[in-house]
Amino acid sequence: MNPRTRHALEFVLDNLVWFMLLFVLVVFSIFIPNYFQLGIFANIIEASSVLGVMSIGLALVIIAGHMDLSVESVAALSAMAVGILFCSSGIGLGVQLHPEWLMVPVSLLLALAVGGLIGAFNGYLVVRVKMSAFIITLASYIWVRGLVLVISGGRSAQDLAPAIRWFGIQRLIGLPLTAWITIACFVVFSLIMAKTPFGRHLVMIGGNETATFRAGIRVNRNLIIAFVLAGAIAGLAGWLLAIRTSGATANLGVGLLFNAFAAVVIGGVSLKGGVGTLPGVYAGVLLLSAINTAINLMGLPANFTQVIHGLLVLAAVLLDAFKQTIRQRLA
Template sequence: MSNPALSTGGQHLSTDEKKVLIKSIISKYGIYFVFLGLVLFMSIMHPAFLTVNNILNIIRQVTSIGLIALGVTIIIITRGIDLSSGSVLALVSVIAASLAQNPDWGARMYPALPMLPVVVPIVVGLAIGALCGGINGFFVAKTGIPPFIATLGMMIVARGAAMIYSDGRPVSSLTPEYNFIGQGEILGIPFPVILFAIMAVLCYILLNHTRFGKYVYAIGGNEQAAHVSGINVGKYKILVYILGGVMSALAALVLSARISSGQPGLGNMFELDAIAAATIGGVSHSGGIGTIQGTVVGALIIGVLNNGLDLLNVSAYWQMVIKGVIIVAAVVFDMRKNARKS
């Protein structure tokens, strides 16, 4: 009779060893199995899901959430949170759009502004995102205010500032050069997808192959120990939130260019989807644990879920309920996993 134990490299595994191996595989690659299972389920439920046009639509839609989620991932690794992402996106979108006007319309709304090259709204938008993130980081690092409260305040302020700046109206009629950011293609690949891929690679390198990344994990793992070891915790917390603000600004440029309009109502609840993507991707809210690749897959899961539920005509209200349940379930799973490790 054959031995039922698994064999690896000529060695047999006991039943307990097999269980440990299986748990290890699920813990490490479970998110990928979930993604593939969700794609398979949606493909069975609706024949239009796997069409080329729908796949491209999912990828385009997920880029804005994905960009925000990259920044949120690094923030959560330091035991922080950012509730202001969606509001910062809205503020950047209206200001950047006001600086990217077509001559035939923009001069009438903003007569004092000359027609500017596309680099101007991009740089100004990124600077505003960095400023908002820096303010968040300053309050978190220097005043001891919990990240939840600091970023909640910025969420309200940034949304109000977007309303004031635009007078509550969309800022439309943007230049073709600006619209290329959200609508253009290079070699048949949508530019937003290329941008998201580039930023994901850069964030991966930043977290895994730089001193910054080592310090981020150290701060999240044990802030007091990081401080004692000589890490300037306050400085790196500020830098982390600045990075989060820049990623929100990038998302604002992509989204406003995709819809050819900056709107003060853009980005509503985007912070929920970004936090959900990071959490589903395995980023621990206990700090010190998380990967960029996991967040990318988490963002894709959110995109597939949103698109699939739309195709199945599920109410937007129920979609919010489902995503909320997913976030809680992911956090519970993370807590149980960490408890078993300890």
Template sequence: MSPRTRKILEFLLNNLVWLMLVVVLALFSALIPNYFQLGIFANIIEASSVLGVMSIGLAIVIITGHMDLSVESVAALSAMAVSILFCSAGIGLGYKLSPEWLMVPVSLAVACAIGALIGFLNGVLVVKLKMSAFIITLASFIWVRGLVLAVSGGRSAQDLAPAIRWFAVERLFGIPLSAWIAIACFLIFSIMMTKTPFGRHLIMIGGNETAAFRAGIPVKRNLIIAFIMAGAIAGLAGWLLSVRTSGATANLGVGLLFNAFAAVVIGGVSLKGGVGALPGVYAGVLLLSAINTAINLMGLPATYTQVIHGLLVLAAVLLDTFKQRLHQRLA
């Protein structure tokens, strides 16, 4: 195989999810009436905002070669905390700050701090005590979701403060500001992972933790920071979730973890660590959102969504295996 052919093949494999997204959008536009319009595309971007932000933190941890199953529950707890504080109906306490815009940074700080604290706990248990990330974060997934039920008493909080809700109402180029926050997060963290020493160190740790340690990289510290980041980002996703729904319920966000995993894997992040890019994850999120929108427009049962998502994840895992074997042959 010539070097040029090899580069073309690697480019196609690394950007296959973007090609799939274009093909799927073109196919749906041809088959579904009224699908090809700016309003539908804006809805796809809006619907992907919460899942997209949650997928960022999950992808970062997976790239390091670890796992974080707690992001869904962390997002739910953060959303519930923000809603209890700043909602005026249900179990909401209806706190007001003056001036009103202060509620935005305060609510954001509360959501991200809750997530960062749980992420820190996960990171310390995994890194310092050398416990399984799968088991630790699975336990966090369970106890944090239980905490949501305990704090809320199974009830809901509604009518989020208008100053916070504004981010879901106000639009820029037809897209809510909440979706622009998700896009900005992908840009910022993509730059961090590719252009900063810290991001490159995380990728190196995922590729070979022993080699990274011997190269002088502070592996333990960076891994704990990665878990803290994943928790804080999940907290931000919870904030966006409360903004979109103008409150929170006890079962808010159930099932988001599986969709986040699907987006991460479809986006080209290897579950073995060391391989993956956040732009691909965003394409995976948009692909899932586009499929969900098409299924809703066609009036098909929701079970079709699960079938298609499962098949896409299976195809992504097979593609990842193929890419690894290809790199081994070309090495």
């Protein structure tokens, strides 16, 4: 095999999800009436902004060889905290700050801090106390959601302060600012993972933790940072969720965790750790969103979505195994 075909083949393998996304979009555009519109594509991006942000945090921890099941509940708690403070009806306290724009950084910092704290708690138990990330974050998944129920009393907060909601309404080149925030997050974290020592170390820790420890990399510190980041990013997802729904309900975001997992796996991240890139994850998120939109447009019952997502995850795992065999031939 000459180097050029080899390079081309490797490029396709590395970016397989993007090709799948393109393929799916083309097929839908041809066969589903009204699918091929800018508005539809904008909607695909817009609808996936919360899921996208959440998937970044999840992917970071999984690439580092661990697991964070708590992201969904953390997002809900952050959204509820923002909702209670800055909503004016329901259980909202309607806190007003002057000038009004001050509510944006304050609410954002609150959401990030709530998420970061829970992430630090998870990280501490997993890394220092050496407990299984699966169990620790499963526990967090449960108790954090419980906390949402406790502080809201099962009720909801509505009418988020307009200054914060502005991010969901104001559009730039056809997309609301919330979608741009998601895209910016993907760009920033993709660069961090691919271009900085921190990102490189996370990937290597996911690949062989012993080797990185022996090489003098501060494994524990890096892993705790990864958990804090996953929590804070989940907090950001919660902030976006509060904006999107203009408030917060006690069951906000239920089921997002599994979609995030699906997106991460479809995006080419291996649950064994050490493998996967964030651009791939974004393609996975968009792929899910594109399929949801197609199901809506075809007027299929929404219940089909779950079946299709499940099959897609299966397909992604099979494809991953297939990719491995091809790569082995290439080397």
